[in-house]
Amino acid sequence: MTRTYDLLVVGGGINGAGIARDAAGRGLSVLLVEQRDLASATSSSSTKLIHGGLRYLEHYEFRLVREALQEREVLLSAAPHIIWPLTFVLPHHKGLRPKWMLRAGLFLYDHLARRKRLPGSRSVSLNGTPEGDPLKATFGSGFSYSDCWVDDARLVVLNAQDAQAHGAEIRTRTQCKSLVRHADHWNAQLSQDDGSTQVVRARSVVNAAGPWVTEMVQNAGLGDKAAGLRLVKGSHIIVPRIHDHDHCYIFQNGDGRIAFAIPYQREYTLIGTTDIPYDGDPAKVKISSDEIDYLLELVNGYLAKPVTRDEIVWDYAGVRPLYDDKNANASAVTRDYVFDLDTGDTENAPAILSIYGGKITTYRRLAEHAMQKLGPVLGNTAPDWTASAILPGGDMEDGDFDRFLATAKARLDWVPDALLHRLARCYGTALYKIIGDASEISQLGQEVAPNLYECELLYLIANEWATTTDDVLWRRTKLGLGMQSDQVDAVTHWFATQARLGQAAQ
Structure with a gap:
């Protein structure tokens, strides 16, 4: 007899793994399927930061920034082995944002959410200091502030492990080929790498397929109801370590964007990211030569010793599956998450919740909010629980x-x-x-x-x-x-x- 799950989660990125964990902890029977490996797409291609998103303040994304700042403290406590504080140095560039604007933005950053463990921002002198050592002498002053590092792919795995510990079933290399809605359940056809297929039943579905979210909406026969999806590519390069201390840098660019230079795996520096519209296959995304030139030109505008193409030891690119808010500027498209809940046209019809956008920083709140929407549909009244829960390995x-x-x-x-x-x-x-x-x-x-x-x-x-x-x-x-x-x-x-x-x- 075909088993009926309370919830089928399609997508093994951070949003899917986080929702599977939250739902399983509420006592629901959960099956998560991922067509490749966990974190094999967007969730392993981030800038590896748990951060509020300082530049999002310029786009008036105050709710998103506040929620992200709150989550820094929560996630620091949940997984101290893969998440830890970082100090960022923001050199003042006399031709770009004035000091008063930077100071005002950092004041908001310090006070939008309560801080317990992370220090606030401050002015810094860069002349003759370790923080100023890798920079050109023209950058004599700036600011410092705090955010956090995260091993993004491991965060996904830990959420999947915790979901499994609470009773969820996790299947990788398993693709959801189609969804058929019946009176009170979905039939999902699953296909594995070895060619075998299976049909499972679910009382509700979470479509957390990331760049493939609209494809899954179409697979469910709801293509005419799909919300707008905006794919934006972000690329990074890795070079040998550019300085000896543990501080990170945030560099402004004349086009309004910023780039980070972050100590990475002890011996390297991670530089990124770009923001470019993308319309290709998300599984085949790669950094372009123009993006490499862009990142090198941006950081070399600040560094005393320029970084060259020959020094690049690795690069990677990912696709951000953002909600299409019709903004012409890819950098200004909202990074906030948007839910599209379809409960069908008849009473007791099974629901499907499709997720657009989101940041790795706010994945836990996204999952919590998703279950607050699905709980009433499933008749589940279990309370929120993940805010104080430790992830596997973090119980120190x-x-x-x-x-x-x-x-x-x-x-x-x-x-x-x-x-x-x-x-x-x-x-x-x-x-x-x-x-x-x-x-x-x-x-x-x-x-x-x-x-x-x-x-x-x-x-x-x-x-x-x-x-x-x-x-x-x-x-x-x-x-x-x-x-x-x-x-x-x-x-x-x-x-x-x-x-x-x-x-x-x-």
């Missing part, structure tokens, strides 16, 4: 990562510091599950690639839905940066061997 004393790391070093003094620090940052307290009963390095299994042992790979397969080299090297970890081709091949060979062993055991 007082949310203090440094104290946790010190304890882990004392307990696992035989694990090399670089390896232990990486595992702690990736997995938090779950690192003890990876290490298991091992008491020496040889018991971690084969070192498949530098700093990547078999025990971690087995954990990722068993607990984080990893099935390919890219899942591990570019989403669950960022070890692909700096790896040689033969080292990547070794990971691929390991996965192939595991697949053969699995087939032999069947």
Whole structure:
């Protein structure tokens, strides 16, 4: 007999994973399907920030900025291993926004929401200071303020893990091919990578397909009711570290946009992002040569030592699936989220909630608001619960990562510091599950690639839905940066061997 779920979530990005987690925690039966890997599109292509969005104030997005600022504190407490504070330096450019405007914007940024852990903004001198070291001498003053870093793809995985812990079923490499509405349920045809198909029933559907949201509306036979979707491409480049301290930079440009330069994976600097209209296949988005030129020209307008194309070690691009508010300027299109709830034309018809836009910073509130809309439709009156809930691996004393790391070093003094620090940052307290009963390095299994042992790979397969080299090297970890081709091949060979062993055991 075909099982009927309370909720089918289509899309394994941050919005889909966050909604699956919230719904499962309310006691609903949930199935999440993702056509590729978790966080394989927009949610792994962000600028890796939990931030209020300082520049959104210029577009009067006060509600969005306030909500995002509130969420910084919530998420810092929920996942201190993958989210931590950053100090941003905003050099004053005499030809662009005047100081009074920057100061006023930062005053709003400081006071739109209550701060507990993050310091407020202040004026800074850049002449002869570490903060001014990588900049041209013409930039003598500016401001500093606080926001947070996030490992975006890992945040998605942690939400999926917590959803599963609350009873949700998570299926990756599973595409929702069609949705057929019946009197009191949806029939969803699912197709897996191996060619197998299945039909499942759901009392309601969340369409969190990101860049494919309108495609899913059409698959549900509601194409004439689809809201407007605006695809905007954002691209980033990675270069060797441009300075020795941990501060980040926010650089203004003459076109009104800004770019960030952020310390990344200890040895690198992340530079981005662009805002360009996009009308191609979201699965094939790539940075363009013009975008590279744009980012280099922007940051080199500030840096004493210019960054060159030859220094770029990696690049990536993503597509933001924004609600089309008809703004002619792609940079000014709203980053706020918009819900389109269709409850059908008859009484008790099953609902479908389609989601447009959203930011990784506000995903938890988006999920909460989505369930506030769907709860009455499903007859679910469970209260909101995620604001004080810890994500997997974040259950460390007082949310203090440094104290946790010190304890882990004392307990696992035989694990090399670089390896232990990486595992702690990736997995938090779950690192003890990876290490298991091992008491020496040889018991971690084969070192498949530098700093990547078999025990971690087995954990990722068993607990984080990893099935390919890219899942591990570019989403669950960022070890692909700096790896040689033969080292990547070794990971691929390991996965192939595991697949053969699995087939032999069947």
